[in-house]
Every structure is written in structure tokens, then in C-alpha cells.
Amino acid sequence: MVDFALAIELDETERAVQETARRFATDVLRPLGADLDKLPAEDVIADGSPLYDAHKQFRDLGFAGMRLGEDMSRAQKARLVCLVGYELGRGDTGLALGLGGSTFPAMVANASCNPELMAQFNYDQIGCWAITEPDHGSDELDVTGAASATGLNRGRGNCIARPDGNSIVINGQKSAWVSNGTIAETAALFCTYDDGSDEVKHGCFLVDLKDEGVSRGKPTDKIGQRSLNQGEIFFDEVRIPAENMVAPPDRYSDFTTMILTRANSSMGISFSGLAQAAFDEALAYAKERKQGGVPIIQHQNVKGRLFEMFRKVLAARALNWQVCMQNFTTADARLEYAIATKVTSTQTAFEVASEAMTIFGGASIIRDHPVERMLRDARISMIEDGNNDLLGLMAADRF
Template identity: 50%
Template sequence: MNAKFHPPLGLSGLESPLSEMEMMVQESTHRFAREVLRPAGTQLDRLSADEMVAVDSPLWEVLEKAKDLGLSLTAMADMDPVERMRLLAIASEELAWGDVGLAGAILVNHFPVMYSLLAGNLAMAEYCEGKRGCWAITEPDHGSDMLDASASLQASGGAYGRPNCVARIDGDKVVINGQKSAWVSGAITAEVCALFCHADIDGQVQPGMAIIVPLDLPGVSRGKPLDKMGMRGLNQGELYFDNVEVPVEHLLAGPETYQKLAYDMLSEANPHVALLFVGLARAAYEHALEYAHERKQGGVPIIQHQNVRYRLFHMFRKVEAARALVRRVMEFNATAPSPALHGSTAAKITATQTAFEVASEALQMFGGNGLTREYPMEKLLRDARAGLIADGCNEVLALKGGALLFNPELL
């Protein structure tokens, strides 16, 4: 077939022309993903949870090297919003193409800065910049319902019950007591925490407070690292707070502004997580495409079988569609007066569902080889499955998004 029927595509497929800065960011993060994240991700995936965070683990070197990528949110704060959005989108996809768990670990390091900027607390953003971070919101008795600060999804006649972590203001301090669940991303490696919890106001517990908490304070302790099926490069674990005292200046939101920050936080976090799974889906597709040209069945490379081409095409279109939606949502949120949370949840659900479908189809194309650790597919499928639950399980996020479509004035 003539080469003119094979138009060359860049790293991220049907991408509009990149600026010089975008090309530089894409090339540097892709190289880092290929040379650092892929080999480290494979190695870490085969370690126990304790070994993965041990002092001699390669995880620490990866997190340290990631600082050299220059992805500083405070440095980008004065950039044009769309330009900043595109740079972060390009970088996140490339990192996740390398390893989605480690890309998640790098992303969550920036969450305390990200949420401080969303809250307008520049002092806390500067304080957190350069420190390893984590985000603590879900609790042992309250999983994804902690994302529902307005209780719009609460069952009729039901109640979410008493929270596991509560903070109160005492003079010039915020005092924190309780526990966050084992799903705190970055909990074991973090130096600072973006904590979202309930507030105790004159004995009345209500949503909520958001606080930047240094994790070396008296009263802070950590549980064991979570041993899990997928995204093993992203360490997660419990955080405990026993009369932890934080200066009131560390407060990002109190009860009067908590719901808005929680809305803005989820609107920002969901698309960033979606980007990671676009990267994973692309990696799975590219592995399958390469393998289809190498593997022979029936005397020819399997790419010459019509059914294989058909399946590869549908993988290609799903990756492109997911990327397009995520980028569209991020650009809208970057330029609109208020972000569209239902758009953000649509992006996260679409990208993670796409990653799972593409990884599953890619593994099937590898046949028995796909089930072995000699090939990357079984890991990619485990990682993709985790995405359907990470950052809010897709079912709850869909209910949250659906609630935002309801307009009682039209009834």
C-alpha cells in the first residue's frame, strides 16, 4: 500500500499543531515516561506494598527525578489558562503512557498546591510547592459519598451518619481528630496533606473544612501501605489525626465556602485523573498495534486479518474520542466563569471506561501471552480496572453529574 495512505500522527494522535513549548514538554515527559516510569513501574508492581515504600525502593528516586520536569503549578499560575491547561494535559498523558500508577503519584504531589490555588490561598500554594503531597477525603465509613458535600445523592429519609474525621477552630488554630481511609493517595510518601473533612461548629458537625496539614506535626500517624490490585505505583494508606493543631492560616475553606471549594476541587481533579487513563488507553492500543504486526497466525502477521484491523480501529477511535472529550472539558472549565462539574465527571467516566475496554481488548489480542507477566497487558488491565473506582467510583460520579442536570424550574 502506498505510504501516502499512512498519514504520520504525533505522540498524541489527531492533535492540532503544538507550540514550541508544548513540543518541548511533550518530548521531555515522553522521554521520562519511557526511560524512567516504564521500567520503574514494572519493578514496583512486583514488590509488596511495604517493599514499594521502603527507603531503598526506586519509588523515592522516581519522585525526586520528577521534580526536574519543571511542572510547577505556582510558576504556571500567571500563564494564559488555556495554554496552562494544554501543557498539563500533554504532560499528564505522556507520564501515564509510561505508568499510570507513578503518573498518579506525581500528580497527587501537586494536589495541595492545586487546591490552595483554587481556594485563592497563595501563601499555602507557595508553602506546598516542591513538597510531596497527598489528598485525603474518603473515610472508612464514607467512601465516594464524601464527594457529595451537598448531600444531593443521599437516599430519601437516609443520612450519611457521623463522619470519621472532624476539625474545629480553636482561637488561632485548627484542631483535627479522626481518621482518613486507606485510599489516601500519596499518604505514605507525602510531606503535606490537602485534608477535606467535616467541621465542628459549636457542637454541630457539618461539611466542612479544607486544610493544608504538614504530616510531621505531633498527633499525625500513618497506617500500613495499601496492598491492592492495580495502580500499585501509587502508594495509598490511612492517616490518623489525634488533636493535631494547625495554624488557622492553613485553612483553605470553612463551612461557608466548603461546598464551593469541594465543587471546584472535583471539577479540577476529575479531568486530571481522566488524562491519566487516556495515557493508559493509548499505551494499551500502541502495544496491541505493535504486537499485531509481529505476531503471526495462519502464516501471516495477525494485522493482515480483517477482524484484527477492525478491532484495532475501534481501539484507536475510542482513545481519540476520550482524549477529545477530556481536552474539551478542560478548556471549557479553564475559560468559563464557573466549571461544569457534570462535564468533568463525564470526562473521568469516559476516559476510565475507555481505558478498561481498550486494555481488555488489547489483552485479548495478545492471547495467552497477554495473561503472562512477560508482556505488559495483564498489568495494564489491572491498572485500568482501578480507574473505574479511583477519584470517585464511576457510579457515584454519574449520579452526581445527573443531579446537576436536574432543573426543577422545568417541571
């Protein structure tokens, strides 16, 4: 079977995985996302919440770290990552991002090539990527200061790790935006490293969040992606083994760039899925809703609007596939391309969801309507993993 949008032929395994992902997205993620959207942030993560069952199903299906493709080549695995990520984003982006974000510590452990860390920080846990801080958002991601007006002056962080014999001791906090922040069992922690020198340095650490001294803030209440838990993590004299420093200061910039490249590529996948979902909803409605004696799709401006939506979704998806296949299969992954697909997909998702609202007319403004939720989800994606405008400056600096 040929996927016309991507101009690729899917083999039998790929078709089966795509079908499984589509069913999981349609039967589980879409209705669950709609239900969690209505709940207070505390209830989304309460004991017994179906959120945890979605995490379990994600793991059982082999999607966490794409373990079901373990015996495959890098290119084959990359294709599955793209196919599955797109379907899950089409189901519910808040959940898709929470499930994907939970794999960060395992991904970082794999990058360390340390078998003990790989065993301890694995895909069976809910993890998080803790990088931004109350006083450090954009500057934490813009590690080279590419977008900075004044030259990079990140100052001292809100979260500081210091060496102490064979341990590293962590104090401070991460921001209220950390995805899975209040439920994560493990963290890939990117923070200031104070080795006693005058220089401001940074490192990346793997932290078991069950360790003594770790506490959490309240889950963040927000306008979109309400099915995605976010919140602060606090560290009070948290002691971890020195080996858990995965990226020391001299590797920090390259390491952060590598992780951001991965994260932005994945954001592109999920939000091309949301854009497609918004288009699908609008198209179905345009065929069904009658005004002026005919289904509204018969009206020329509705047709024209649908074509514009179709064109944008197609372009976002095609770019995303190209970038991900390149970035996930080469040792020389490129951040600027990942940013191009993240910005294109999130901007497209926002525009297409907004156009979908126009096609739904008054019906779309009713709270809990699928497309009003998609619009809210898409809007905050333009800030997630870096504000789109800042990311653009970072990309251009690499030309």
C-alpha cells in the same frame, strides 16, 4: 506539526515539552512502574526506593504545578497540562497519579490566595488529598447528596476538626485509599468541622504531616496501580493554625466541587494515555505475531478489533482535550463535563486494555505482561476519585 487526533497544531515549545514528557514516561515511568508492580507495598516506599527519584525528576522538569509554564497564559498552560498528563499516563498511570496527587496541597494553597500558605504548602513536597474515610467514601464526594437514595445523611465523620482559640485541633483518621497517604509530607484535608453547634459541618484544611500527633497506617496492598502508594493517615490532637482552614463550612461544597472537577479532568487525561498505550502495544504485536502463515493483523477480526480500539481511544482523547481546555481556562469550570471525561477515559482504558489482552492471546495472561498490568490499573481507575456510576448520578443531577 499537527496532532491529527486533537486537530491542533503544536508550537515549538509545546513540541519540546511533549518530547521531554514522552522521554520521562518511556525511559523512567514505564520501567519503574513495571518494577514497582512486583514489589510488596512496603518496599515500593522504602528508603532509597526509586519512587522518590521519580518525584524529584517530576519537580525538576517543572511538571509539578506546570511551573515551567509560569509566564504563559492560562490557555497555554492548560495545553501543556494536557500534553504532559497524557504522556505520563501513557508511561504508567500509578506513577502519573501519585505525581499529580502530590500537588494537591499546593493547588489548594494557591486557591486560598494566602501568600504564607502558598509558601509553606508548595510544589516541592509530596502531598495528598485526604477526603475519604473508613465510613465515608461516595458520600464524601457527593457533597450535595445528588446520588443519595435517602437524602443526604452523612452523619458524623471519622475525622473531626474543632476550633480551639487561634488553632484548629484534628482527631480521627482518613481511609486506606488516600493516594500518597503513607508518604505525603502535607495534606489537603477535607473533613468534618465541629464548631460546637448541632449541625454537621465540613471544612478544608492544610496540614503539615510532620506535625506532632500524625501517624500512618500500613501501605495498602492492591491489585492495580501498585506503583501508587495509598494508605491511612491518623490524627491525634493535631494542632494547626486557624488560618490553615482554607474552606470554611459555607464554602465547603463549592470548594469540594472545584477540586473534584480538577481531579476528574486530570484522571481523564491520564487514562486516555493508558488507553493509547494499550492500543500501541496491541498494534505492534499484531504486526509482529504470525499465525496461519501471516502476521495476525492480516486476519479480519484482528483488524476489526484494532479499529474499534483506535476509535475509542480517539474519542476519549478528543473529549478529554475539549473538556480540559474548557475547565482549565474558565472560572466557570463544570463538574459534569469533568465527570464525562473521567468516566469515558477510564471506561475506554479498561475496554481497550481488555481488547489488547485478546490480541495478545495466551501471552497476555502471563503475570507482569504490560497489558495485564494495564488492565488491572484501568479497572481500579473506575473507582478512583469516585465510582463511575455514582459520578454519573452526580453529573446528571446538574443537568
